Each structure stands twice: as structure tokens, then as C-alpha cells.
Amino acid sequence: MKKDKLHIHWYPGHIAKAERKLKEQLSLVDAVIEVIDARLPYSSGYDNIAGLLNDKPRLILLNKSDLTEKTELQPWIKKLEEKTGWPVIPTDAKNSKDLSIIVKKAVELSEPRIQALIKKGLLRRPARIMVVGMPNVGKSSIINKLTRSSKTKTGAKAGVTRQQQWVRINPQLDLLDTPGIIPMKQENQEVAKKLAFVNSVSENAYSNELVANELLELLNEKYPEKVKEYYKTDILTLEAIAISRNWIISGGKPDIERTAVYVLRDFREGKTGKFILDDADKE
Numbered sequence: 001m002k003k004d005k006l007h008i009h010w011y012p013g014h015i016a017k018a019e020r021k022l023k024e025q026l027s028l029v030d031a032v033i034e035v036i037d038a039r040l041p042y043s044s045g046y047d048n049i050a051g052l053l054n055d056k057p058r059l060i061l062l063n064k065s066d067l068t069e070k071t072e073l074q075p076w077i078k079k080l081e082e083k084t085g086w087p088v089i090p091t092d093a094k095n096s097k098d099l100s101i102i103v104k105k106a107v108e109l110s111e112p113r114i115q116a117l118i119k120k121g122l123l124r125r126p127a128r129i130m131v132v133g134m135p136n137v138g139k140s141s142i143i144n145k146l147t148r149s150s151k152t153k154t155g156a157k158a159g160v161t162r163q164q165q166w167v168r169i170n171p172q173l174d175l176l177d178t179p180g181i182i183p184m185k186q187e188n189q190e191v192a193k194k195l196a197f198v199n200s201v202s203e204n205a206y207s208n209e210l211v212a213n214e215l216l217e218l219l220n221e222k223y224p225e226k227v228k229e230y231y232k233t234d235i236l237t238l239e240a241i242a243i244s245r246n247w248i249i250s251g252g253k254p255d256i257e258r259t260a261v262y263v264l265r266d267f268r269e270g271k272t273g274k275f276i277l278d279d280a281d282k283e
Helices: 012-026 070-084 099-119 139-147 189-197 208-222 224-231 238-245 256-268
Strands: 031-037 058-063 088-090 127-133 166-170 173-176
Touching: 012 127, 031 099, 031 139, 058 070, 058 099, 058 139, 070 088, 088 099, 099 127, 099 139, 099 173, 127 139, 139 166, 139 173, 189 208, 189 256, 208 224, 208 238, 208 256, 224 238, 238 256
Parallel strands: 031 058, 031 127, 058 088, 127 173
Antiparallel strands: 166 173
């Protein structure tokens, strides 16, 4: 039986609109916080990020790091810092211990632009930053984390914009409270597949069964024992997992659609285990 091929569809109209909005937002800030999914340190980034962000200074946050093993993530942090030249901090939305480090780094990265403004005769003002990233990497969670203890809305900035809202994080830092969405403009279907695994692609763009099948193939290649142990099966297929869980429909057939939904959910919630799906050597 021929296996159906997974293909993720992109929507050029949405991409153009997202890029326009992002460029408008970028003109308002001194630096950006780029959020990447720690499970996909390469695939949830953007090929031409420096060009897209117009070379703005950036702090890279590897979000959802609680869903990865610390020892596995460390080489990625080093690799990303070497590749980009910008600081990389692992984080997750549930933990606020690293909040002061994130804020301090964001202020430091904004300082060159603040100094340039002072040289032009303007008074010092708080640094202005925004959070950017691919869909569903946790941008809103990071914004909530940053603003949790400081809900002071500073409103529109005179001479900047009437629509955008800002939140004063501390006397040195203002945060644009709407996330900048980096559009997924790429033809690489391997990357697209992985983005679907972590729910960074609209569910309208793919079939649960095809995506779950591809996810199980990758997990079987990288972390077979862990996943087999979780599902109590020797074979990592949707059919075997359905039978193991006794998810059977009429005629004694395994309930593939239900199993696919649960396999994706289990992975996304970290129930299956802590995984990094990109390969540091290959990327």
C-alpha cells in the first residue's frame, strides 16, 4: 500500500501581510527578543532573520526548554550564539527565575541605539523592545512573563504611533505588548513538517494522521526506547499504539484518527518525553 506523502501548504497572501505588519512594528523598537521553540532550535528559526529584522540587535530565547533535556540543549545554545553573534537564553513560560537576566540583556542590546539618539541631542528614554517569532513558539507567554509584575500600560508614544500599546517593565525598559509574527516563508518541507509537529502550522494545512505518522518515524529514529516505553508497544505505528490503548472502532479496526490526535498532543505537552527534533550535526 502506497504511503500518502505529507505536504504543508503555505499562503503567500498571509505571508505578505504578516511581513508588512512586522516591518511597521520593527520601526518602533531598539531591539527584539526572538522566541524559538527549544525542541526545534533550527527549524523554528527563520533563514534570513537578520534581513527580515533589518539587523536589529536581538536576544534569542529558547522557549519551552522544560520540554527538552538540559544536556542536549547546551550544544545548541553554543552553536546559535556562534552562528548569530547574539546572546541565547533557555527559558520557559512557567518559570520566572531568569526574568531579571532577560530584562538586563534586552536593555544592554538597546543601549547603542539609545546612545545614538542622545548624540543627536535627544533626552535618554527607556529602551523599547518587542517579542518576535514564528507562530505558536510561545511569544504571548513570554510577553505575559515579562509583564506579569508590571501591568502599567504607558499608552501610545507621542510621535511614534497611536495604535500600539506599551508596557513599562521597569524604568529602563518598555515592551510593545503585541507580538511580531515572523511569517513562514520557506519551501523546505522537512522544516515545515517539524513545525507541524510542534503545532506552529495551522491545522487546516495538514492531516493529523500524516503528521503523526511522520512524527513517530522521527521519534523512532532518535528516541525509540523512550517512546515505546510510554506507549507500551514494541512497534511505533499508529495502528500498534491504537491496539495498545484499546482504541478500536466498529469492525475491530484501530481508531487511527483518535490515535493520531493523541500522539500529537502527547508530544506537544511533553508527556511522551523530552526531545529535540533537530540534529545539531546536520543543521
